[in-house]
Amino acid sequence: MLAYRFLNPKDFKKPRSFCPKCKSYIKWYDLIPLISWFLLKGNCRSCKNKISYLYPFIEVITAVSLYTLYKNVSIPYFIPYFIFFSALIVTIRTDLEEMLISRYMTLFLIPIAFSFNLVHYLPLTFEETLTGTIFGFLFLLFISKIFKLFTKKEGLGQGDIELLAFIGAFTGIKGCWISLLFGSILGSVFGILLITFKKSNFSTKIPFGPFLAIGAMVYVLYQYQIINLIFGF
Ligand SMILES: [Zn+2]
Numbered sequence: 323m324l325a326y327r328f329l330n331p332k333d334f335k336k337p338r339s340f341c342p343k344c345k346s347y348i349k350w351y352d353l354i355p356l357i358s359w360f361l362l363k364g365n366c367r368s369c370k371n372k373i374s375y376l377y378p379f380i381e382v383i384t385a386v387s388l389y390t391l392y393k394n395v396s397i398p399y400f401i402p403y404f405i406f407f408s409a410l411i412v413t414i415r416t417d418l419e420e421m422l423i424s425r426y427m428t429l430f431l432i433p434i435a436f437s438f439n440l441v442h443y444l445p446l447t448f449e450e451t452l453t454g455t456i457f458g459f460l461f462l463l464f465i466s467k468i469f470k471l472f473t474k475k476e477g478l479g480q481g482d483i484e485l486l487a488f489i490g491a492f493t494g495i496k497g498c499w500i501s502l503l504f505g506s507i508l509g510s511v512f513g514i515l516l517i518t519f520k521k522s523n524f525s526t527k528i529p530f531g532p533f534l535a536i537g538a539m540v541y542v543l544y545q546y547q548i549i550n551l552i553f554g555f
Pocket residue numbers: 341342343344345346366367368369370371
């Protein structure tokens with residue numbers, strides 16, 4: 323809902339959920355996550371237009387990731403990571419739908435990481451949060467400049483750069499690296515699948531943000547296992 327409203331600011335202050343196509347308000351019994359979508363067979367009750375697959379997709383990601391988060395991290399860290407995950411999920415949706423990453427979900431939330439850090443609600447030192455933020459920003463800025471120099475095209479958006487800075491604030495430099503690693507692998511696999519199934523060609527733009535965001539979530543959930551795996555030998 324938040325993601326849709328970021329993309330459609332004129333609808334931002336609507337009091338309740340509504341259908342984006344016919345603008346009719348949605349009854350409470352049609353707002354049950356997943357179940358309603360299946361019961362309505364993916365169509366709006368009043369105008370019968372298709373409801374985007376993004377709704378059930380985001381509902382599944384939200385439920386699975388937040389439940390796993392609750393299971394995997396100790397209680398003081400749950401609240402900051404809950405905010406972190408929620409913002410990442412909004413980014414996944416806005417970037418998939420419109421190739422847009424809202425600053426309200428990245429750059430403007432970085433101070434939250436610093437605040438939680440000061441009261442020891444993040445498993446990072448202050449320096450790790452600081453260097454993670456700076457590294458995240460500068461690294462992708464550098465990559466985007468290099469890409470532009472060689473291809474004369476815009477490969478990464480400002481949104482991606484700010485997203486990695488946000489990820490760095492909550493996970494440090496290590497988190498940035500792992501998110502980039504997973505993000506690139508996931509993105510490549512997805513790109514190859516799209517080309518294989520002839521849905522796109524090499525010049526089609528694929529948003530990088532969702533893969534980076536999923537990489538960051540995987541890192542937070544399994545950071546000790548991942549670090550052991552990579553640095554443990
Ligand atoms: Zn409708």
